[in-house]
Amino acid sequence: MSAMKSGISRNTARKYLRQKDVMEQEKKPHNWKTREDPLEKIWAQAEEMLEKAGELESKVLFEFLRQTEAGKELKEGMLRTFQRRVRKWRLTHGPEKEVFFTQEHAPGETLAVDWTEMKKLGITIDGKPLEHKLFHVVLPHSNWEWAVRAQSESILSLRGGLKASLGRLGRVPRKLLVDQSSTATHQLSRDGSRREFNKEFLMVCAHYGLEPRVINVARPQENGDCESSHGHLKRRIAQHLMLRGSRDFASEADYDQYLVGILEAANGLRTKALGRELSVMKELGIRELVDYREVMVRVGSNSTIRVSNRVYSVPSRLIGAKLLARIYESRIVLLEGATEVAELTVAIGGRGAVIDLRHIITHLVRKPGAFASYRWREELFPSLVYRRVFEHLEKEGKDADKEYLKILEVAAMEGITEVETVLEELRGVPQAVLRAEEIRAMLETRRGEQLEWRQQIPWEVSLEDYDVLLGCDEEKEGSNGF
Numbered sequence: 001m002s003a004m005k006s007g008i009s010r011n012t013a014r015k016y017l018r019q020k021d022v023m024e025q026e027k028k029p030h031n032w033k034t035r036e037d038p039l040e041k042i043w044a045q046a047e048e049m050l051e052k053a054g055e056l057e058s059k060v061l062f063e064f065l066r067q068t069e070a071g072k073e074l075k076e077g078m079l080r081t082f083q084r085r086v087r088k089w090r091l092t093h094g095p096e097k098e099v100f101f102t103q104e105h106a107p108g109e110t111l112a113v114d115w116t117e118m119k120k121l122g123i124t125i126d127g128k129p130l131e132h133k134l135f136h137v138v139l140p141h142s143n144w145e146w147a148v149r150a151q152s153e154s155i156l157s158l159r160g161g162l163k164a165s166l167g168r169l170g171r172v173p174r175k176l177l178v179d180q181s182s183t184a185t186h187q188l189s190r191d192g193s194r195r196e197f198n199k200e201f202l203m204v205c206a207h208y209g210l211e212p213r214v215i216n217v218a219r220p221q222e223n224g225d226c227e228s229s230h231g232h233l234k235r236r237i238a239q240h241l242m243l244r245g246s247r248d249f250a251s252e253a254d255y256d257q258y259l260v261g262i263l264e265a266a267n268g269l270r271t272k273a274l275g276r277e278l279s280v281m282k283e284l285g286i287r288e289l290v291d292y293r294e295v296m297v298r299v300g301s302n303s304t305i306r307v308s309n310r311v312y313s314v315p316s317r318l319i320g321a322k323l324l325a326r327i328y329e330s331r332i333v334l335l336e337g338a339t340e341v342a343e344l345t346v347a348i349g350g351r352g353a354v355i356d357l358r359h360i361i362t363h364l365v366r367k368p369g370a371f372a373s374y375r376w377r378e379e380l381f382p383s384l385v386y387r388r389v390f391e392h393l394e395k396e397g398k399d400a401d402k403e404y405l406k407i408l409e410v411a412a413m414e415g416i417t418e419v420e421t422v423l424e425e426l427r428g429v430p431q432a433v434l435r436a437e438e439i440r441a442m443l444e445t446r447r448g449e450q451l452e453w454r455q456q457i458p459w460e461v462s463l464e465d466y467d468v469l470l471g472c473d474e475e476k477e478g479s480n481g482f
Contacts, residue, residue: 038078039085041070046082047089054095058086105140105225107273108280110213112177112226113137113161115153121238123255124248130255131348135161136233139173140225142273146263147233149256151348153183155200156329160291166208171281176210177226184214207289209282237262293327297334302375303359307332311353311376312344313360355379357412365409368402380408382416385423389434392427406436414443 003013037043042065050056062082065071074082115133123130134147135157146165150157166172178184185195197212205212240262241247249255267274297305299318304311307325314334318341326333327346334342347354353376364371371377381387389407393400411419422442426434 038074039082042068042074043085045070046086047093050086050089051093054090058083061086103140107141107276108139108171108173108278110140110175110177111137111165111173111210112140113158114179114226114230115150115157116230116234118234121234121241122247125252125255126250127248130252133157134233134259136226136230137161137165138226138229139274139277142270142277143225143229144169144267144270144274144277145229145233146267147259149252149259151330151346153181154329155183155198155204156291156293156327158183158201159204159289160329162204162208163289163291166284169278169281170284171278172208172210172284173277173281174211175213176205176208177213177215179215184212204289208285233266236266291328295325295327296322297325298322303363304353304355305334309351310347311355312347313353313355314342314344315359316363318342353379357382357408357416361405361409361412365405368399368405371401371405382411383420385420385427386411388427389423392434403435407434407439410436410439410443414440418443 002017003010006013039046045068046061046065049061059079062074062079066074114136116136118132118134123132133150133152135150136145136147138145146168148157148161148164150161180195182198184198184201186198187195195214197214202212204210237259240258244258249258295307297307299305299314299321301319303316303319304313305323305325306312307327312332318334321336321341323341324335326335330346332344332346333340334344344354344356355376357380364374371380374380381390386408390400390404393403407419407423419439422439423434425442426438
């Protein structure tokens with residue numbers, strides 16, 4: 001009757017009724033092994049290796065041990081047993097793990113900023129890789145974020161990034177948190193233990209009324225909200241790129257606009273927490289921070305200027321002029337008064353020269369003897385193909401400098417990439433003549449062929465021919481009942 005009322009078998013009920021204490025567990029836990037340990041021969045070695053390198057993965061360690069003399073008897077089916085054994089070892093004897101302390105972020109208190117590399121996403125502009133970073137800002141309380149494309153971690157990208165981000169918010173938090181990069185601080189002692197804020201960085205903070213704060217050296221976790229958001233943002237962009245079906249963009253402006261759409265969609269889920277932040281922030285001032293630096297430069301007789309330890313060539317018409325150089329992060333605008341007279345592309349890096357063929361090539365063609373000892377001669381080899389062409393002309397032994405400069409003149413007029421393609425084709429043809437006239441003629445032929453192709457009358461397509469190709473003409477369709 002007891003078994004029937006409890007819904008258990010009579011044998012089980014009989015066991016409980018015979019017990020002196022019915023609450024006592026009948027089966028006692030045991031600590032002895034019921035079968036031979038299949039990992040006994042290799043576990044001591046595995047434990048020793050785990051103690052030396054606790055980050056070893058159990059699957060990799062199992063594969064390694066199978067190749068040893070002691071592990072020859074290990075079978076594939078023992079992997080799960082080995083993984084459970086390793087997991088239990090980590091819980092009882094494993095190394096201490098780093099503890100992360102949950103932080104409480106007051107609304108509107110801090111704006112965390114940092115730069116992150118975007119190379120792994122494989123973004124291209126018209127088929128060419130776009131090497132860039134993102135200047136990334138995060139409000140830790142709401143996780144509101146914004147990002148602006150940047151070339152490098154520089155004060156100019158900081159200016160432009162803050163201008164765009166705070167402009168979106170329309171308000172300013174109390175503090176600005178950055179890492180110990182050369183953008184914000186400089187070293188006071190050899191061991192790097194003492195650092196001080198850069199003057200220009202302090203000026204930017206003062207302009208917006210931000211209180212500058214830095215994390216400790218080699219402690220990126222102290223800026224964890226921004227650091228961890230890098231990965232989330234890049235994963236989000238990667239997911240959207242998969243939905244888009246392409247990582248190529250027609251222009252940098254198109255890519256920038258695409259980023260804006262992704263960021264706006266993400267921030268649309270944070271409006272409630274953002275509202276709490278905005279309510280305690282001060283309004284953004286009317287006076288806008290310029291995102292450029294200005295210096296006066298003089299154009300030398302060699303048709304170059306020097307900006308930030310780097311030499312840039314300029315159009316020869318500017319030789320002798322004293323101009324205002326307005327330096328943005330990615331470009332340099334040269335001004336005579338309020339008139340823009342030239343625009344240059346900023347090169348990444350601190351030193352060297354950026355020589356544009358179009359600025360000097362006509363003068364070099366007239367003075368070919370200057371090429372051999374030209375101070376920035378290496379800048380006149382745009383790619384390895386051009387260098388090999390010059391070496392080939394040298395082997396021919398006559399007027400190599402003169403002929404090469406004529407080829408560069410064609411490249412300056414027709415495009416470096418277009419001429420490079422022709423040079424590659426000519427190098428693959430035996431006894432080909434590497435001369436400017438030959439290259440110009442080939443380019444003219446190509447343009448004519450492209451024009452002829454565009455002007456062709458579109459072909460008339462017959463759907464009946466397509467049906468025949470598929471083998472499903474009307475007669476067969478009717479016989480099949482479709």
